[in-house]
Amino acid sequence: MSTIIFKAREIVKINGLADKITLIQGKMEEIELPYEKVDIIISEWMGYFLLYESMLDTVLYARDKYLKKDGLIFPDKATIFVAGIEDGEYKEEKIGFWDNVYGFDYTPLKETALSEPLVDTVEMKAVVTDPTAVLTLDLYKVQPSDLAFSCPFDLVARRADFIHALVAWFDIEFTACHKPIRFSTGPHTKYTHWKQTVFYLKDVLTVEQGEKVECSLHNRPNEKNRRDLDIKIEYRLDTQDPTRQAEGTCLYKMC
Template sequence: MEGANKMAHSEVHYFQSYNHHGIHEEMLKDEVRTNTYKNAIYQNAHLFKDKVVLDVGCGTGILSMFAVKAGAKQVIGVDMSTIIEKAREIVAVNGMSDKITLIQGKMEEITLPVDKVDIIISEWMGYFLLYESMLDTVLWARDRYLVPGGLIFPDKAHIYMAAIEDGDYKDEKIGFWNNVYGFNYTPMQKVALAEPLVDTVELKAVVTKPSLAYSIDLYTVKVEDLSFSVPFTLECERNDYIHAFISWFDIEFSKCHKPVKFSTGPHAKYTHWKQTVFYISDYLICNKGETISGQISSKPTERNPRDLDVVVSYQFEAQDPTRSRGETLSYKMC
C-alpha cells in the first residue's frame, strides 16, 4: 500500500507540474516541435477533413485547434491538469467551442462522448523520449478508441546514441566533489554520476558516428516494449577523449502525403528536449576508426512508471590494449 501511495503521489506531482503556464510557454515557443505538428496536420488536411480526432494530453489546446483548422469534424481533447480550464477559454475566444470538446481527467478513467475516433494526435514525448512521457496513455487510447485503420500523429520514434568529449563540463559537474572548501566530497560523485544531464550538446563535441539504438512504431508497440535492452556500436571519427554518452530522439509523421519529421539531436535546431548526457566514471582515449560496443537498457522505476532506470554498459577495445576498458553504469531519471 505504501508503494501504491508513493506512485499515486508521484503521478499527481507529474500532472500538477503541467498546471503552470511556464511549461506550456516553453513548449509553444519550441518552434521545431510546434511547427512540425502544424505542418504535419495542415499539409495533410485531406486526412483530417470530416474526421473525429482525439488529442491526448491536450494542454492549452494548440493541436486540437490545428486539427479543426485542417477540417476535423469533431475534436476531443483530454488532459489531467487544470490548464484545461485555460484551454477552454482559448478555444472559445478562437470560436471553436462548437468543434472542440475538452475533458479534464485521466484518459484511462474517463468516458469519451464517442465510441471511436479516426485520428489520435498527441505530443507525448519526454526527455530521453520516455522519461515522464505519456506514451503508455496514448497506447491505451489507441487500443480503446482508434478505429481499425485509424491514424496516429506522430507514429514513429527513434532513439540514437553517440559519444562526446566534455572534459571541462564534466570536471565542473563531477570533479567539483574532489575538493569542496578543503574537504573530500567524493561520495557525492556517485550521486552526480547517476543523474543523467539534460542539456544542449554542441555538435563539435560529438566524437563518434551516431548509432540507432531503438525504434518505436506506435501502431504496433505494446506497453511492455517500453522496457528495452538494446545494443549500440559507436565508431570514433577522430582522435579524442570521450567523457560521456549522449542520447536523442527523432520523431516521424509517416502517414503524411509527404513524411514529416524532426530531430532533437545536436546536429539539429534546438528543441526543449535538448539531449540526455550519461557521464562515464573516467574517460576514454580513442583513435579514429576504433569502435565502442555497448548496451543500453531502460525501464520504468517501481516507484513511478514515468521515471526511468537506465543502465549503460560498454566495452572499448582499443588498438593499444592499455587504452581498452569497459564498465556498467546505472542511472536514475526521476
Template sequence: MANTVAGQPSLRANDRLAGMEHSEVHYFNSYNHHGIHEEMLKDEVRTRSYRDAIYQNKHIFKDKVVLDVGCGTAILSMFAVKAGAKHVIGVDMSTIIEKAREIVAVNGMADKITLLQGKMEEVQLPFPKVDIIVSEWMGYFLLYESMLDTVLYARDEYLVPGGLIFPDKASIHLAGIEDGEYKEEKIGFWDRVWGFDFTPLKRTALTEPLVDTVELKAVVTDPTPVLTLDLYTVTRSDLVFSVNFVLNVQRNDFVHALIAWFDIEFSKCHKPIRFSTGPHTKYTHWKQTVFYLNDALTVEQGERIYGTLENKPNDKNRRDLDIKIAYRLGTEDPGRQAQGKCEYKM
C-alpha cells in the same frame, strides 16, 4: 558543453534532479505552470512540425473525430479544427485545461472542441471511437516522464480500425562526446568542496543524467540508432529493453559521456514530416540527455565502442526510468583498453 541554461533542464526535470518527492500527482501538477507551456509553444521545431503535419494533410483530417491526448493549451486541437476536423476531444489531467477552454472559446472553436480534465483511462468521451489520435507525448530521452503509456491506452480503447496516429514513429539515437571541461565542472566539483571531501555526492551526480544542449563539435563518434518505435504496434512491454550498440570513432579524442536524443516522424502524411532533437539540428526544449561515464575513454579514429543499453520503467513510478549502460573500447593498444558499467536514474 555550450548553450546551457545553468546546466539545467526545464521545470519537470529540475524537480526530479533536485531530489524532490516525485509522484504522478507531481508530474501532472508541473503542467499547471505557465512557463512549461510557454517553453513548448516557443519550441519552433516541435510546434511547426505538428502544425505542418496537420495543415498539409487537410484531406486526412476533414470531417474526422480527433482525440488530443495530453492536450495542454489545446494548440494541437485547434490545428486539427483549422484542418477541417468534425470534432476534437482534448484530454489533460492538468488544471491548464481551464485556460485551454478560455483559449478555445476566444478563438471561436468552443463548439468544435470538447476539453476534458482527468485521466485518459477514466474520462468519458463524447464519441465511442475516434479516427485520429494526436499527441505530443515525448519526454526527455523520449521515454522519461512521457505519456506513451496513455497514448497506447487511447489507441487500444478508442482508435477505429485503420485509424491514424500523429506522430507514429520514434527512434532513440546515441553518440559519444568529448566533454571534459563540463564534466569537471559538474562532477569533479564534488572532489573538494570548501576544503571538504564531498565524493559521496559525486557518486550520486554520476547516476543522474543531465538534460542539456551539446555542441556538434563535441561529438566524437558516428551516431547510431538503438531503438525504433512504431506507435501502431508497440506495447508497454516493448519499453523494457536491452539493446547492443556500436559507436564508430571519428577522430583521436576522449569520450567522457554518451548522449541520447530522439527523432520523430509523421509517416502517414502525404509527404512525411520528421524532426530531430539531436545536436546536429535546431534547438528543441528536449535538448539532449547526457550520460557521463565513470572514466574517460581515450579513443582513436577508426576504433569502436561496443555497448549495451538497458532501460526499464522504475518499479515505483513508471514515468521514471532505470537505465544501465555497459561499454568497452575496441582497441589493440593494451594501454588504452577499458570497459565499464554505469547505472542511471531519471
C-alpha cells in the same frame, strides 16, 4: 488535467467552434469519451530521453480503447540515437567538483553525481563518434512491455579524441502525412526544450579514428513510478594498445 481548460473553452467559443470542439478535463484512463471510436489520436507525449516522464502509456491506452481499425496516430514513429562526446571540462566541473568542496572531501557524492543523467545542450563539435539508432518505436504496434528493453550497439570514432560521456536524443516522424514530416532533438539541429541527455562514463576512453566502442543499453521503467527510468550502460573499448583498453558498467536513474 490543467485548469487552462477553462480558458481553452472560452477560446473555442469566441471562435465559433463550440459545436465542433469538445474539451474534456481528466485523465484518459478515467474519463469516457462521447464516441466509441476515433479517427485520429494526436499527442505530444515525449519526455527527456524520449521515455522519461513520458505519457506514452496513456497514448497506448487510448489507441487500444478508442482508435478505429484504420485510424491514424500523430506522431507515429520515434527513434532514440546515441553518440560519444568529448566533454572533459564540464565533467570535471560536474563530477570532479566533489573531490574538494571548499577544502572538504565529498568524494562519496561522486557516484551519486555520476548516476544522474544531465539534460543539457551539446555542441556538435563535441560529438566524437557516428550516431547510432538504439530503439525505434512504431506507435501502431508498440506495447507497454516494449518500454523495458536491452540493445547492443557500436560507436565508431570519427577522429582521434577522448570520450567522456554518451549523449542521447530522439527523432519523431509523422509518416501518415501527405508529405512525411520529421524533426530531431539532436545536437546537429535547432534547439528544442528536450535538449539532449548526457550519460557520463566512469572512465575516459581514448580513441583513434575508426576504432569501435562496443556498448549495450538497458532501460526499464522504475518499479515504483513508471515515469521514472532505471538505465544501465555497458561499454568496452578493445584496442591493440593495452594502455587504452577499457570496459565498465554504469547505472543511472532518471527521476
